[in-house]
Amino acid sequence: MPINPSKYLDKAPDIDHIISQKGLPVPEGTLNAPFEYLQLLPSNNNKVRSKFLVGFNEKFFHITDTRVITEIGAVIETLHGASLLIDDIEDDSTFRRGQPCAHITCGLPATINSGNLMYFTAMQRALTNLPTYLESTDNDSAQAVLRSQLLDIFMAEMINLHVGQGFDIYWRDNFLDVMNSGLPSIEEYLEVVMHKTGGLFRLAVRMLSLFADGMAPNTRLPNKLVQIASLLGIVYQIRDDYINLADEEYAELKGSTCEDLIEGKMSLPILYTLIHQGKSSPLFQLYREAKSPEERRADVGRLEAVSKFIADSGALEYSYSILQEYVQKAKALIESEGDDSSNILSDILTKLSIVGTERKRPAKASFLH
Template structure:
């Protein structure tokens, strides 16, 4: 009996060690808007606080596990002010940890509800398709159409919202289809995130000290340009006189801050950033209209108010 207890304790300790990249990321304050969106949907679903938190925490595990391999795919140096997990723990262990957590989620969902694992497989697979399309365009330097980009954003980001929503609806009497709203929020969220990456509003607001602000500026200023990412503003710029210059800069995957600042100036000059701002305003307006059609939701309206901070 003593040997069995010692083996069990040893396994638990070892599991803690091999999950270190995951627990390392837990120290980061994530985007609270994701939790607020879940709470807003619960205005309609009316789950108990305990059940809602259980599902939100589970989906958050998926999100954090995804960040682990996202940062490897993007050669990310910093994740919200601290070194990316793979730079601390190495790529092999970080990849393994990501897969480990994703299967821990599967195990948890099998125990949660008979239909939960199938929902997880369906929604997360579509999210991976979106991520794959984004990577394919970047790695093959192929500029997508606006329609292709929108589809990718709804898959990559929107499906993480529909995953939590569909899991919640397993325990709710409210059965109206809220997935179109969730996918619209995902599209809005992704376009907004890409826009803010270029304008650096959110990144600079995260840090209280001037030293921290300088670190963010040097190591993560306009990361999407360094990654060679085809965001909506880049796609729009391809149809303008500034498009060739923008494309040449994007091809370099530069870390030169001055060159990236020049690229942002080109995107402003071309009207591409103004175009994205108009898209964001339209998405906010149409999303509010959908919320109203569903009977209104003060919490969701508050989320949409907060997401308009890109205007500041």
């Protein structure tokens, strides 16, 4: 049947109305379905970043405007959720919190777009809402300064996060080259962790500092407070590295066992084993021969054997030992810098130091000193 052009061209859309629009709304359950799906999954960390934010404020800043705390917490949780969407794609994960990952359920392109959208949504929320909570006699000028500072620290920590993640990906995807040219040292690994996992902790602290009494707009945040935030990020990642290979309950919650081995990651216990056992180890053989997560996931017997080898090598004892050492270091820093008004941060650190069940916990190692 011939097409009648006049049927479609009788009335052109109002182009003036279209080009005057400033943005498109995001209807619920459509463009952002992957992020919304993730938010419905039960969290396995009980929003530790939000608790850290409250604890840090009560210990060091004493900001009384609860809107500031709530808003920063929402920004951090949004960034964390968005990063999980992207991380699961980059790690070729299939499960998150015991359920299929968002990209498995919603599709890869939609999930990438949703994750990136929420990065910018979080930034927009911070730049739009937080300056309105500022108390100042010259409010317009103060808000402009605050927006500039928020943008600077937001960009800096998001770059840190992505650089750290980039190293993580590079070590995984160029495994043989890294083995031949030289593995990263434990110190280098922890520096990457500080950038990657510590980024959102530092971002929260740096945003808080902008609203603290007694801190002028251009006053630099005390370095010790930044160090505490970075150290807490390191503690969190070491704990995650440890329980990924040692805790059966964690494996059930994540939906798979030995997830870091399946993904081919360079976690702390895995790096320790490779440094001390080298190319003769079954761990090296697994990574060299089974090049994809699918191949590694399919060989359950081999995964179990490699996991046992890692445990027997002392890698889990080492990881557990430095976890406890750094927890105590963080507690000491907190007590030396803050007042006695709150124990939330110390309580968080105590909970992070308890890993697995008593029967799974390795004996206290003595080779650190």
